Amino acid sequence: MARKLSMRQAINEAMHQEMERDESVIVMGEDIMGGLGVDWLEGDAWGGTQGTTKGLGPRFGRDRVIDTPISESAFIGAAIGASTTGMRAIVELMYVDFLGVCFDQIFNQAAKFRYMFGGKAECPVVVRTQIGGGFSAAAQHSQCLYPIFTHIPGLKCVIPSNAYDAKGLLIEAIRDNSPVIFFEHKKLYDAETEVPEESYTLPFGEAGILREGGDVTIVALARMAHMAMEAAETLAAEGIECEVIDPRTTSPMDEDTILESVENTGRLVVVDESYPRCSMGADISSMVAEKAFDSLKAPIRKVAPPHTPVPFSPPLEAAYLPDAARIADAVRAVARHGS
C-alpha cells in the first residue's frame, strides 16, 4: 500500500536512514534536539524548530546529533571542517536569512576547497535551511536567497517541491561528496505525497515534469511549482495546455529538459519566489534566450515578487508573493502573443 508522508516526515526519514547506514553522518544545529543543559529532560525538547530532526537524538545519541550555541559562523564552519576530515555533516541553518552571519564558511571555504586545493579535498557537507514567505514572518525570516548560493561555483543547490523529491534528493545530498545547500520551503512541510519506505536517491540536475502540455512551458521551484500547477488547471479549462517543469536543483541545472520543452511549446513563463534581479527567473530566461531563441514564439515572461524586502502585514505579503492568478495572467499573455 502506498504510504503518505509530509515533507517534514520525509526529510526526517531520510536522515534516519542515512545515519543508520553510515556512521560518519552527523547532524548539527540549534535546538535540533533542544533542552541541552536541562538535566532532568529525556529525549527531544524540540527536535528542531520544525520537528525535522525529531527522534534522531534519542536514536543516535548526542555524539552524532549535536546541538550548538547560537554561533552560526563557528558551527557551520565546524560542520564544514568535520566534513573535510572524514565526517558527513548535515548542518541546519535555521532560516536562510541567517546566512549573513556565516556565509564566509560556506562560500569562501566549503565551496572553494576542492578547486583551490587542486582537487585534493572533498567536503561532503549538507546545509539544510528554511526558505520562503507566506507566514507573515517579515523581512528577516521570509527570503528565498537560493540565487545567491547558485551563483557560487562549488556549491550544489537543491530545492525540493514535495515530500517524495525531498527524501530522494536529501539522501543523494548526504552521499554526494560536494557541499550541498538544501532549501526547504516552510509552506511545504505539511504537504503530503506518497513516499516509499525504503531508501532511494534522486539524481541532481534532473528536472521533474509535473504536467505535460504543448502550449506554454512553465518553470517553477518549490512552493511556486504548486502555484504553477494550480494555474495550469485553470488554464486547461480555457484550452491552454501548460507543461510544468520543476528543476528541483538549480546547481546543477537541467537545461535540456527546459530547452526541449520550449522547443516544443515556443513559449516560456518562469516563476520564482526570490527577488527578481539576478534570480533563477533571470538565469533560466537568459539560458533559454541564448540556446532556444529560434524556437521562441513570444517574449519570455517572468513572474516574481517586486524588488523589495518581504513585508509583514498579511495583505501586503499576499500582494507581494506570486500566486496562481498572476501566473495564469502571464501564461495567457504569452499564449496570445503572435497567435
Next chain:
Amino acid sequence: MQVSRDKLLEAYRSMKTIREFEERVAKEFATGDLPGFVHLYAGEEASAVGVCSHLVKSDQIISTHRGHGHCIAKGCEVGPMMLELFGRKGGLCGGKGGSMHVADLSQGMMGANAIVGGGPPLACGAAMTAKIKKTGGVAVTFTGDGGSNQGTTLESMNLASVMQLPVIFVFENNGFAESTAANWSVAGGDIVRRAEAFAMPGVQVDGTDFFAVHEAAGEAIDRARKGGGPSLIEVTLTRFYGHHQGDNQSYRTPDEVRNARESRCPLVNFRRRVTEASLLDAAELDAIDREILDQMDVATAAARAAPWPDAAEVLTDVYVTY
C-alpha cells in the same frame, strides 16, 4: 542611588505597561488574528525600564526579537505598536515590520531585530556617531544569553573596547535560548565574566529588582557619557512565557513557570519595595493599573478596527524599484 517620586511612578507605569501589553498580545495571538511570530517580554520588565529610565530621546537603543518591552521603555507609543503587531495602517512601521521589527527612530529606538547578534554592531555605530559628534549620547544594545555567543556580539565588545565607545552591552540572561539552557551554551557560566576579557567594567544584577538594574545602568551610562567607554551588564531574569507563542516549553517544568510568576516578578517586587518604604502608596499604583488596562482595551480595539495598509505600500520605502 536616590530615585525621585516622579521617576518611581514613571518606572512603575512603564513596567506595568509592558506587562499588560504582553498579556494582551498573548490573548490576541491566541485568537489567531495576530499574524507572524511573537516573543513576549513578560517577567523581564525591570531590565528594559531600569536601563532606559536613564536615557534621553537622543540616546539610542537596539533590541532583539523580544523587543516590545524595550520599545515601550524607550518611549514608543502603545497604540501604534499594537497597530504594527496587527499589521494595520498607522502601525509604527506601516505594517511592514511586525512584532520582530518594531522601531521608532524618533524615540531613539533603532528596532527590534530578528537576527540574533544583529544589534551589537549597530549599537557600536550609534555610539560612534555620539562620540564623533560629541553629543554626550550613549547607545545600549540588549542581547540575550543565546545572543551572547554570536560572533557579531563578541566582535562588537572588542571593537567598543578598543575604540572606547559609549555603548552599554546589556545581556538579558533569562536562562534559555529557545529550548537551550544558558548553563550549557554560555562557556564560563556567567556572561559578566566576559567583560574582563574585553577590558570593560561588568556587573551582574538581579533582573527582578528594578533598583539593582537602575543603579548598575546609571553607573555604566554615566561612565559612557563621560568618555569612560563601554560596560557590560548581565541581568538575570525569567521569561514568563515560552520562547515564542506556541512553544510547548517541554524543557521547563510547569512549576518552574508558575513559581517564577510568584517569586520572580519584577512588578510584585517593585510594588512591595515602594509601599513598604512608604515611597508610593498602593492606591496610586492601583490607579495606574486601571489606567493601563483601559489603555490596552483602547489600543486593541483600535488595532482591530483599523484598515489594512494599501497594497501600493509594498512598493514604497525601497531605494530602487523595478
